[in-house]
Amino acid sequence: MQKNSFLTLSVAVLLVFSLQVSAQDAQPEAGVTPSSPFHIFDRFGDWARLNLLTFNQVRKAEIKAEIAEERLAELKAVVLEGASEDVVNQAESLSTAVAEEVETDVSRLDEEGRNIADLTDKFNQLSLRHQAVIEEILEKAPAESREALTKALEVSKRGLEKAGEVVLKQVEKGNLEKERAEKIAERTIEQLKKQVENRSEALKKITEELGEAPPELQERFNAKLQLLEKELVNVESNEQFKDLRERIREDLKATVEDAREFRKMHNVEDEDSDDILESISEDGAKVVERVEKILSKAKEKVAELERSVAQAQTNGKEIPARVSSLLDAAQKHLTEAVAAFEAKNFGRAYGQATSALQNAKNGNKFFEDEDSDEERDENVLEKIEEANKKIAEAERKVEEFKSKGGEVPAEALRVIEEAKKQVVLAKEALAKSDFALALRHAEFAKKVVEKIGALLERARKAVNSGTSNTLRVETKTEVKNEEVERPANTASSAARQPQVRQVKITAEGFLPRELEVKKGDTVVWTNATAKPSWPASAMLPTHDVYPEKGGCIASAFDACKGLAEGESFKVQFNPIGAWKYHD
Structure with missing residues (x-):
């Protein structure tokens, strides 16, 4: 009897807690996270809300969106608290799974003709927040968890695109007021622009530390810019947003110029993106024409990849799994781009055509190199070995510096850590037969680790001059040409x-x-x-x-x-x- 009473009380407490959290509009606090053995009770409370207390399908989907926000907060919390790989992976899996469920519900309910205006708004906010949080924690997470988090970033990108698509459909059906749709579109551009600015600042800092940004971070920044550009195309080309365009015309132009500047600043310039941005900035009427041009290029490149794969198979050549995956992805994106263009959803058409074009280009690179697989493999391994030798040399210099009483600057250790990470990424790319990417990682590792000598010399000079770097303080100064050590509080420093x-x-x-x-x-x-x-x-x-x-x-x-x-x-x-x- 006592046991039953305890269980009833536990459930009641969980349900009340869940209801209180859902009533809040802001992103909920993480609360109990997967690092706690009590997290299962939190999940049980969510299950009860969905299956015992809610029967309306639209409301169920809205509650799932609220749960997804909570799971996202939990994921952020476990990464920032330095949780283990297993805990982070569990939190990521729970977060991504419920976000995908919401996406599925949004698609299904919209196709059923339901009024899901509130749900679509919630899903848009969830997807934007998902992007921001994953980008914030990605580099802080355990290395083994980053691949899963990168995939989660793709899920949120897909969700954001789906939300934008359904917004337009809900307006057409009369379920969503045009003014509210405009607010959603404006919010999306504002938040994506803010995320781009944040990523740009992070890239600038990394570039200052390493000399240039690592390849994977450049690729991620490029993808973020493309997401912003897609939303700009969406607003510029859709008749539903005519009033919004006129109202925020100057803001749109400023955002376009910022996007172009970001591409130049971080060496991710792209001819097709520049054409699109130019058309938005100078003559909005040409946007659809430019989207169609990119779609045509995507068709050409996908067809070229299809021919190359077919010819290689006829000749009995083995096609790497990665190339086959790129072809499948390119074909899928192209199909969706064509469908979106025909439906006059030009923002989505642009995004899908760009993805198809990039996948096809990457696949075609495999056939453009005249070297055999063995030769390319050998070339990459040679570059990796060169990088490893330079890393070993850098570590030797660090040990020598320490043996002479030097305080090794954090930047030097960061450089060695980054070089080792790039070697690992090079090996992973090589295992997937992505020779071009493997070479980029190996070359970056070699280049960045060459900074060690300069960093150690700067640290040596800092000691001699009594200066200090970021959160680093000197307590004494070595005096050349004298056989004495004097405190740092000389006339210059004591003042x-x-x-x-x-x-x-x-x-x-x-x-x-x-x-x-x-x-x-x-x-x-x-x-x-x-x-x-x-x-x-x-x-x-x-x-x-x-x-x-x-x-x-x-x-x-x-x-x-x-x-x-x-x-x-x-x-x-x-x-x-x-x-x-x-x-």
Whole structure:
């Protein structure tokens, strides 16, 4: 009897909690995550909402969208807390699965003629948020989880395209007011533009560190730009958005120019994209004509790939699985592009034609190289070996620098880590017979690791001059031509008074994201949100350098007791180091 009462109480609590969360418009907090054994009860509560309390099919789909938001918040939380690969993979799987269910429901309910105006709006917001969150956490996740997260990014892209398609259908059916459709389209462009700007800033930072952006990040940025460009085409070419075009004409032009500038800045210029952007900026009437031109090019390239594959098979040549997959994807995208163009959905036609064209081009590269597979394989392996030798040489230089008492800059370690990552990516691309991509990764590894010498020399000069780099402070200076060591507080450095730097804790995270401080400076964290916050440092050796206990299992380097709204926590930085913090 007691057991039954306990189960009933547990279910009741879960259901009440779930209902409270769903009532909120904003993205829910992560709550219990897959890293907790109690997460199963959270999922049971969601199941109960869908199967015991909700019977209307449209409302069920809306609840799934709310659950998808919660699962997305959980995925972000487990990555940022440094959870294991298994936990991250589970969170990603749960998040992606429910997002795909919502996409399926949206398609089915729209085909049934249901009024799904609210659901479509929710799905659009979910897909936009999915894009932003996955991009934010992708490089922070365990390396083994990144492939799954990259696929999740594709799912959200597909969902965003589906939401845009259904918005137009709902307007045509009279279920969605034109003004609301305009707001959805305007919001989509605004948020995608913001995401592009964020990615651009991240790429600039990486380029400053490594000399140029890694190939996979360039590809991802290019895909993000194409998504923004597709939405611009959608607004520019659709009659439903005529009033919106006139109202935000100057904003559209500014966004177009920004997109073109981003392509130049990050070396992802594309002739077809530039044509489309130019037509939007100068003469909107030509947009459809340019989309048709890209569609024709896609047809030509897909046909070329089909002929090459057929000829190779006739000659008894084995076709790599990757090339077959590229052909299948190109054919599928082309079919959808043609259907979208005929339906006058030119934004979707542009997006699908661009994807078909890119897949076909990548597939054709396999046949453009006159070398045999064995020769290409050998060439890539040679480049990988060269990269490995340069990495080994860089590690030797680092050890030599350390043996002489030098403090190895974080940038140097980051460069070696990136070079090793690129070698792994080169091997993965080679295993898929993507020789061109494998070469790009191997060449990038060689190029980036060559920076080690300059970084170590700069660190050596920094020690001699008493200067410091990002969150790195010097405590002494070596004096050349003298057999003595003197403290850094000479006349030049003693004149400088310690500074106090402020960090605000917001719903978006720490602002600013980075600080440069010198010895003796203090950093103050202030919680500007309504929920508690615990600014905490990275893993060891942080707590070796700051061993003083702060009243809990961590050190005085962490806000052990937590910060309520308006409360502050401060640390004075003295030892040399680069310190990373998380909440």
